[in-house]
Amino acid sequence: xxxxxxxxxxxxxxxxxxxxxxxxxxxxxxxxxxxxxxxxxxxxxxxxxxxxxxxxxxxxxxxxxxxxxxxxxxxxxxxxxxxxxxxxxxxxxxxxxxxxxxxxxxxxxxxxxxxxxxxxxxxxxxxxxxxxxxxx
Amino acid sequence: xxxxxxxxxxxxxxxxxxxxxxxxxxxxxxxxxxxxxxxxxxxxxxxxxxxxxxxxxxxxxxxxxxxxxxxxxxxxxxxxxxxxxxxxxxxxxxxxxxxxxxxxxxxxxxxxxxxxxxxxxxxxxxxxxxxxxxxxxxxxxxxxxxxxxxxxxxxxxxxxxxxxxxxxxxxxxxxxxxxxxxxxxxxxxxxxxxxxxxxxxxxxxxxxxxxxxxxxxxxxxxxxxxxxxxxxxxxxxxxxxxxxxxxxxxxxxxxxxxxxxxxxxxxxxxxxxxxxxxxxxxxxxxxxxxxxxxxxxxxxxxxxxxxxxxxxxxxxxxxxxxxxxxxxxxxxxxxxxxxxxxxxxxxxxxxxxxxxxxxxxxxxxxxxxxxxxxxxxxxxxxxxxxxxxxxxxxxxx
Numbered sequence: 030x031x032x033x034x035x036x037x038x039x040x041x042x043x044x045x046x047x048x049x050x051x052x053x054x055x056x057x058x059x060x061x062x063x064x065x066x067x068x069x070x071x072x073x074x075x076x077x078x079x080x081x082x083x084x085x086x087x088x089x090x091x092x093x094x095x096x097x098x099x100x101x102x103x104x105x106x107x108x109x110x111x112x113x114x115x116x117x118x119x120x121x122x123x124x125x126x127x128x129x130x131x132x133x134x135x136x137x138x139x140x141x142x143x144x145x146x147x148x149x150x151x152x153x154x155x156x157x158x159x160x161x162x163x164x165x
Numbered sequence: 166x167x168x169x170x171x172x173x174x175x176x177x178x179x180x181x182x183x184x185x186x187x188x189x190x191x192x193x194x195x196x197x198x199x200x201x202x203x204x205x206x207x208x209x210x211x212x213x214x215x216x217x218x219x220x221x222x223x224x225x226x227x228x229x230x231x232x233x234x235x236x237x238x239x240x241x242x243x244x245x246x247x248x249x250x251x252x253x254x255x256x257x258x259x260x261x262x263x264x265x266x267x268x269x270x271x272x273x274x275x276x277x278x279x280x281x282x283x284x285x286x287x288x289x290x291x292x293x294x295x296x297x298x299x300x301x302x303x304x305x306x307x308x309x310x311x312x313x314x315x316x317x318x319x320x321x322x323x324x325x326x327x328x329x330x331x332x333x334x335x336x337x338x339x340x341x342x343x344x345x346x347x348x349x350x351x352x353x354x355x356x357x358x359x360x361x362x363x364x365x366x367x368x369x370x371x372x373x374x375x376x377x378x379x380x381x382x383x384x385x386x387x388x389x390x391x392x393x394x395x396x397x398x399x400x401x402x403x404x405x406x407x408x409x410x411x412x413x414x415x416x417x418x419x420x421x422x423x424x425x426x427x428x429x430x431x432x433x434x435x436x437x438x439x440x441x442x443x444x445x446x447x448x449x450x451x452x453x454x455x456x457x458x459x460x461x462x463x464x465x466x467x468x469x470x471x472x473x474x475x476x477x478x479x480x481x482x483x484x485x486x487x488x489x490x491x492x493x494x495x496x497x498x499x500x501x502x503x504x505x506x507x508x509x510x511x512x513x514x515x516x517x518x519x520x521x522x523x524x525x526x527x528x529x530x531x532x533x534x535x536x537x538x539x540x541x542x543x544x545x546x547x548x549x550x551x552x553x554x555x556x557x558x559x560x561x562x
Contacts, residue, residue, distance in 0.1 A: 046309060069309055069424075095328040095429055098376035099316050111315050111375075113324055113424055123310045123424045132376060136331040152312040 033061060035072075035080030042070030045084070050151040053144050055089065057120065058082040068120035089142035090117040091124075091155065098131040110134050114155055116142075128156045177443040183415075187444055188562045190276040190287075191401035191408035194223025194394035195518045200507040201358050203388040204297035208239050209250050211390040212292025216251070219392035224405045225286060230394075232257040232284030234271035237291060238510055247290065257284040263416070264545025265458060265511035269552035272395075272517065273414045279397050289517075292390030293509035300386050300510060310424065316375055319383055319461065321423035321547030323375040326463035328429040330377060332478070337377060339481035340462040341368035344381050344504050346490035347459060351501025353491060353531035358385055359505040382462040384503035384512070391514035393521070398562075409521045410562055412538075413445030413555035423547045430478075431471060433551035434542050438472035441540075445555035449473045452555075453536040454523045455495060456516040458544035459502040465489070468542045469497070472553065496533050499523060513543035513552070520556050537561050 040048070042058060046069075049056040058067040062079035066087070073080050091114040098108050110131035114124045125147065126134040140155035147154070196218025198211045212235075220227060233255045235247040244258035257278045263270055268289055275287035315321075329335045345365055351357035363381070371379035401408035417433035417440075420426045442448060449472060457468045466480035474495060475483040483489070489497035500506045500519040507515055520539035522528050537560055543552040 043309060095324040095331075097320065097323040097327055098373075099314065099320070100373045100375065109314065111313050111320060111324070113429075121424055123313050123315065123422075125313050136328065147312050147314070150312050 033081045037072065037080070042072060046070040049084070050144060050153070053151070055087065055142055055144050055153050056084040057087050057116075057118065059085045066116070066118040066120050068116070068122055087142065088117050091115055091140050091142060093126065093134060093136050093138040093140060094121055095136055096126070096134045108132070112155070114140060114142075122153070124153055124155050126155045126157065177439040179440060179444045183444055186276050186280060187412055187446070188410050189280045189398055190395050191398050191410045192393055192517075192521050192556070193396055193401055193404040193406065193408055194219045194225065195521050196220070196222055196392045197356065197518060198292065198390040200356060200387050200389040202296050203294060206294060206297070206388070208237060208292045208294045208298070208390075209246070210292070211294055211388055212247075212290055212392070213250070215292060215390035215392040216288065216290050219288070219290075219394050222406060223394040225394060227251050227253060229286045230288045231255050232275060232278055232287035234259045234268075234275050234287060234289040235291065236260055236262045236267045236511070237293060239293075255284065263550040263552070265460070265513045266416075266543030266545035266550045266552040267511065268513040269414070269517060269541055269543035269554050270416045270550075272411055272554050273416060275395050276411050276414070279395060285396065287395040288392060289395070289514070290390070290392040291511055291514045293511065294388045295386050295510045296388045298388075308422070310422065318547060319375045319378060322461040322463055323378045324423055325426075325429045325467070325548055326377050326461070329463060329466065332430055333481065335466065335481035337369055338365055339485050340377075340382055340466065341365040342485045343459065343462040343465045343489070344368045346484065346487065346493070347498050347502040347504040349490045350499050350531055351505035353529075354501050354506060357501035357506040358387060359501070378461060384460045384508035385505070387507045387509045389507045389509040389515075391518050393514070393517060407525050407558065409524045409556050409558065411554070412447070412557045412561060413441035413443070414552065415440035415444065416550070416552040418550050421546055421549050426548060430467070432467050432544075432548050434468050434471035434553060437551045437553040438540075438542065441553035441555050442473075445557070447538060447555060449540075452538050452540045453496070454499055454520065454533045454539045455497045456500075456520050456539065456541045457498055457502070458512050458516060458542060459498055459504050460508065460512065460544065462504070464544060465497065467548070468544070471551075472540065472542060491531070499528065499531050499533065513545070516541040516543060517554065517556070524556055524558050
């Protein structure tokens, strides 16, 4: 365990994550003790149990681990993508790959994270990275 | 014929306390409600129908029950609701919730309570009016994933299926074979809801819901209930029906939400099944009949692999060619499963009741001749909870 004291005061990690998204920032936690990245946001590290962490900006680089197309009537907005993305830092998160038809998203595809919006709500969304034009 | 490779046996150490439970309790009564659309009836009324039949089956009255093991997706305080409804004041109550696997988990907690003398007659019970009253899933409120509008529960299983297809070349046709096999069993079960013939082509042509799944890859949404009565093995011979013994049970979890599942192609049944089999002192090859929580077609494939009936990645081939259908090498989901018989939201209860009825030899046209050992695998959440159980006749003790 860390010699640092955990700080349980103020808004919790989920609220802090959401507040960052609202400011247009994608931040995840990194454990100050074991160094692993933590996602979804938690008060205790799910790798080592420490309660001392820092917020870091991930590279945004990720890979599609699995993908699906939710079928929805056109008048309600049409089909959309729901994917699981493994971030370069290790954690996996749910996300949506945009910029292509939802059924063209492929497992193994390299994607980059951006803070965008889904139905007016801030959200981390992903775009496929074309070979030779990587953003990182 | 289907290529079937024997799974690698992994040595499993079972604690002495767990081993001591083997054969310590038995099922002496089971009951089912009617299935389908029971419009105008509450989940408690549907549960009551099943409990009435289970008590009659065991030759017991409601006031003989002194242990209640009950869960559903409607009541927060289920054992209290159940005790009050039946007018009983039990000595032991358990209202755990792990999702649809929980009734198989109740087999473990009921066996513990019975074997320690904390209760003498355990009632495990469930009822739901999901069809007529509206499907209820556990409330988890808004999470940071809600913005992506995942369509639960199918979303999680569709993502697992897509990954299995990518990693092992499993095809939509192979998944469709699971639905077709379940339907063929259902056609032999007068109580099953869907009994019309079904082909692979029809499954593939069915309306898409969440790719890679169409509607025929998904279970029914039914009204229905089930109940089971258990006692200590020493008393099991005092009841009208042939007792069915609890030989093994193990409960494991890997995650809650699907984004946290470490490997979408491996469930916690890879841990619970070896432990349950080791506790029972049996191997998959010994099992006569298998009941798996087939909320979606991928489930059957995953659980057959994880339980060791075939190797990881070979489940698609294993379920093909009628291998798990009537007349195949391994009878799986002999009541028609959640895909064709009944699925009121928490299917685990029905796995165990079908296993018990098979071991009693009561299943008519779908009876597996001479069945002595049955394995069940209950699933809860989003592939999150897996509970494996092994049941046997007196000859297997």
